[in-house]
Amino acid sequence: MELAIGIILGCCALGAGMAMIAGIGPGIGEGNAVASACEAIARQPESKGSVTTTMLMGCAIAETTGLYALVIAILLIFVAPNILVNILTEAMQAL
Amino acid sequence: MKKPSLRFRLTDAFYIAMMILPIVFGIVLKVLTKPATTGISITGAGIYFTIPMPIQDFPVTESQVNSVIALVVVLFLCLYLTHGLTEKADLKRQHFAEMAVTKVDDLVKENMGEYFNGFTPFIIAILALSAVSSLLTLCGLFPPTSDINIVGGWAVLVFFLITYYKMKCGPVNYLKSFTQPVALLTPINLISEVATPVSMAFRHYGNVLSGTVISVLLGSALAGLSAKLLSFLPGFLADIPLFQVGIPAVLSLYFDLFSGCLQAFIFAMLTMMYVAGAFDAETFFKKKARKSAKNKS
Numbered sequence: 001m002e003l004a005i006g007i008i009l010g011c012c013a014l015g016a017g018m019a020m021i022a023g024i025g026p027g028i029g030e031g032n033a034v035a036s037a038c039e040a041i042a043r044q045p046e047s048k049g050s051v052t053t054t055m056l057m058g059c060a061i062a063e064t065t066g067l068y069a070l071v072i073a074i075l076l077i078f079v080a081p082n083i084l085v086n087i088l089t090e091a092m093q094a095l
Numbered sequence: 096m097k098k099p100s101l102r103f104r105l106t107d108a109f110y111i112a113m114m115i116l117p118i119v120f121g122i123v124l125k126v127l128t129k130p131a132t133t134g135i136s137i138t139g140a141g142i143y144f145t146i147p148m149p150i151q152d153f154p155v156t157e158s159q160v161n162s163v164i165a166l167v168v169v170l171f172l173c174l175y176l177t178h179g180l181t182e183k184a185d186l187k188r189q190h191f192a193e194m195a196v197t198k199v200d201d202l203v204k205e206n207m208g209e210y211f212n213g214f215t216p217f218i219i220a221i222l223a224l225s226a227v228s229s230l231l232t233l234c235g236l237f238p239p240t241s242d243i244n245i246v247g248g249w250a251v252l253v254f255f256l257i258t259y260y261k262m263k264c265g266p267v268n269y270l271k272s273f274t275q276p277v278a279l280l281t282p283i284n285l286i287s288e289v290a291t292p293v294s295m296a297f298r299h300y301g302n303v304l305s306g307t308v309i310s311v312l313l314g315s316a317l318a319g320l321s322a323k324l325l326s327f328l329p330g331f332l333a334d335i336p337l338f339q340v341g342i343p344a345v346l347s348l349y350f351d352l353f354s355g356c357l358q359a360f361i362f363a364m365l366t367m368m369y370v371a372g373a374f375d376a377e378t379f380f381k382k383k384a385r386k387s388a389k390n391k392s
Binding site: 068078 | 294297300301302304308357360361
């Protein structure tokens with residue numbers, strides 16, 4: 001029983017860590033977006049306002065995939081262990 | 096300039112008090128019901144009490160109470176800013192209120208076009224509500240925006256708006272828009288239709304929640320670090336987590352102040368873009384012109 005609970009907790013933590021590999025993508029994407037925005041502002045300093053607004057919007061949208069991964073990781077850490085352990089104890093009682 | 100009358104000043108005091116009192120009420124409620132904890136404690140919204148209902152019990156959670164607090168604060172902020180409006184604008188707050196309205200008005204005009212001129216109140220309401228909700232963390236309250244139920248509600252509202260403006264060109268055109276550009280892509284179009292509110296809700300909620308989680312982790316890590324490094328100090332000095340003083344405030348500046356306001360702005364911008372993008376102006380006006388021509392003849 002303890003072993004099974006330990007495996008559940010460990011696998012949930014591992015899964016959460018693996019889900020956050022998705023954080024690489026938004027990092028690269030936002031870096032590219034900000035680099036291009038810097039170039040644009042350097043070329044045309046007078047368009048700073050609109051470039052910054054567009055960059056923030058683009059960053060927010062590029063962030064979405066990372067946030068999906070974050071939500072899954074949070075579910076795996078805070079929600080999934082309780083549910084899985086409850087299912088396990090119910091199954092053990094039924095036996 | 097004429098000195099304001101006693102009644103005017105009393106009303107002002109009442110509005111300011113009504114802005115501060117709900118926050119104090121929220122803090123008192125939290126202190127009375129939540130036991131103090133040390134170390135890492137990341138929990139969702141606490142449940143104050145449950146109302147029994149026929150199908151399922153209705154829990155009144157921290158986030159619901161705090162979002163009502165945010166609503167009351169925004170209401171009395173608006174009442175305070177618009178109190179004593181004159182044509183000459185001799186109060187400072189009138190300048191501030193006019194500036195806010197003009198800024199959002201320009202934003203709406205720039206992003207949504209002529210047809211959506213009446214959208215300013217809705218956008219400014221979303222902005223103010225979201226910003227005030229996120230900034231409640233500065234008072235130590237649970238921010239309602241880090242609960243997906245609250246943000247999901249706003250996203251569903253935006254989804255209804257999008258569907259309404261897509262329906263403006265008639266239900267046939269609305270159904271036909273799913274088979275664009277090829278009929279084979281209909282399932283993917285359906286998924287992207289549902290993904291819009293989901294991604295909006297997740298974006299806002301994930302940003303605020305990740306800030307909270309990182310702040311809590313950093314706080315407990317600093318406590319552990321100071322316990323390890325400063326244990327050589329004599330007496331009670333060793334028990335005080337000295338590293339916890341000041342350093343989390345720098346992160347709070349980003350996660351609470353900057354990120355909260357930025358997410359409010361992004362939510363409002365995305366609302367504007369999605370709603371404006373859903374409205375097919377060309378077809379709508381063509382149809383309208385055809386209809387009026389038919390009525391004349």
